Amino acid sequence: MLAVLANRTYGRLFLAQIIALLGTGLLTVALGLLAFALAGDSAGTVLGTALAIKMIAYVAVAPVVGAFAAQLPRKAFLIAMDLVRAAIALLLPFVSEIWQIYVLIFLLQSASAAFTPTFQATIPDVLPDEADYTRALSLSRLAYDLESLISPMLAAALLTVISYHWLFSGTVAGFLVSAALVLSVKLPVSPAVAREGGIYDRTTRGVRIYLATPRLRGLLALNMAAAAGGAMVIVNTVVFVKGRLGLGDGQVALALACFGSGSMVAALALPRLLERLPDRRVMFAAAIFLGGVLAVAAAFLSGSVESPVSTLWPGLLATWLLLGLGYSAVQTPSGRLLRRSAHAEDRPAVFAAQFALSHACWLITYPLAGWLGAALPMSLTFAAFALLTLASVLVAVRVWPSDELGDVVHGHDDLPADHPHLAGVDGNRHAHAFVIDDLHREWPERVG
Incomplete structure (x- = not known):
């Protein structure tokens, strides 16, 4: 898996x-300590509100930025x-x-909502080979899991010698180094495509492509399943460990580490697994x-009340793992x-x-779990x-057919016979790998 890091730009x-x-x-960590310094016993309410604001920024800002990101110099x-x-x-x-x-x-997470999807959309262009891209996805998952383990330990070590206010300087340094590393590489140029329509059409383009593509509608349902499992861990670990079991902070950290460890095991195994099995089967x-x-x-x-x-x-x-x-x-x-559901410019x-x-799925499951x-x-x-997760799977089965990969036979009654897209086609029906775009606005009905 680490061989993909030999690519200088991706590395x-x-x-x-x-x-x-x-x-x-x-x-x-620093934000939690700052909230406690300002709000005392109400710090949990402050952090909960901040978490909700973060999710609202993600949901509201990302589509707007996504509408214009392809038109802007990616690196800058x-x-x-x-x-x-x-x-x-x-x-x-x-x-x-507190306000x-x-x-x-909100401002910081809005900037993250602009940065993260653009960064993620850049990687397929840097690594056009699907096997390399799959390894990159697993490495990215590992990075998130390792961060959840390392950052609290690093913060604890730093807090023995500095005030929590100085932890914010580590955040500043992280973003500045990230900017310097992006500056040091040459990124593929985004395809420049003139788009028709107003701001609304451009802002909703990504969501419209997403919801019109069967595999992505299935992905949305699976996002809800994943958020259900993740929210139970993130929201209720401290409640179960300290409230039900009467254990301490160290045991809370250990339980969260088990969740992260399980995630890392899967990330390490997935590249080889996805070489042999289709994404749909693995994800379902x-x-x-x-x-x-x-x-x-x-x-x-339910059977161990007195255990x-x-x-x-x-x-x-074991459950968290x-x-x-x-x-x-x-x-x-x-x-x-x-990657396979959109052209590079989209x-x-x-x-x-x-x-x-x-x-948005997390915005539902976080408060629901609490x-x-x-x-x-x-x-x-x-x-x-468990019911929410399995219901999400049933929805995914319904909206994501098992045979929608490969070339899709479809017609173009809306195009003239001499349109360039129909060059070499006898009639107006042909087959190719199908994605939603300006010439293909709806997914064709399955034949047979």
Whole structure:
């Protein structure tokens, strides 16, 4: 898998991603401490609101930026967004009011919503070979998982010698180094395409392509399945470990590390697995696995009300490990689907649509996990999320047919016979790899 790092451009972009992620991880720790300094016991409410603002920024801003990203100089745009994020992070240590946290978080996450999909849409152009791109997706998944493990440990080590305010400087440095690394490489030029229509048409283009493509409609349903499994871990780990089991902060970190470890195992295994099996089969199996793990956990908890911690604790660690495995196996191949579902000039808009729609799923599952976890026994919360996960799989099966890959036979009654797209075609029907674009606005009905 590491052989793909021999590509100089990708190697530096991957390093930029890692450094920016570490900076963001330090920001997460510092922001929690800042919220506690300003709000005391209400810090959880402040952080919850900040998390909701983050998701709203992701959902609202990404499609707008995606509409115009392909028309802008890619390299300059990425550097500018890194510099904007660095400038905003530089202001955070000087915050003195809670509302200021909310404003700065919205601005910072809006810049991230502009940067991340554009960055992700660049990688397929840097690595045109699908096998290399698959390895890059697995490396990206590993980077996210390692960040979740390393950043808290790095922050803890730094806090022994510096104030938490200085952690923000690590965030600033991360974004500045990321900008420098992007500056140091030559990126493929985005295809310049003149688009008809107004701002609304351009802003919604990515979402329209996404929702008109069967495999991407299936991906959206699988995004919900993955968000259901992930939200249970992120929201309820501390509730279960400290509230139900009466354990400490170290055990919370260990449980989250198990989830990350499972995700890394899947990321390492996926490149070879995807060489032998289609994406659809792997992703569906992983989503069903997620639902099954949640269902088994629900059944176990419903019959173990009086079980000792010595029984529940190992079961929780194993469950979190398996959830991480399934979560990563659903999420990691998504870039391959996006890559083959749009022309190069539309990829920024389609990646932005995925970024926004997937985070909309999290915007639903985050509060749902919190509300159900507080109102119901944990066994019923697991059961509810198992049902949500499996229902999402059923929707994906319905909207993503198994035979939609390969050349698709379709007609062009709307085009004149001498149109360049019909050159060499007898009549107006032909077959080719199908993507939604200006000449193909709807997916053709299956024949037979």
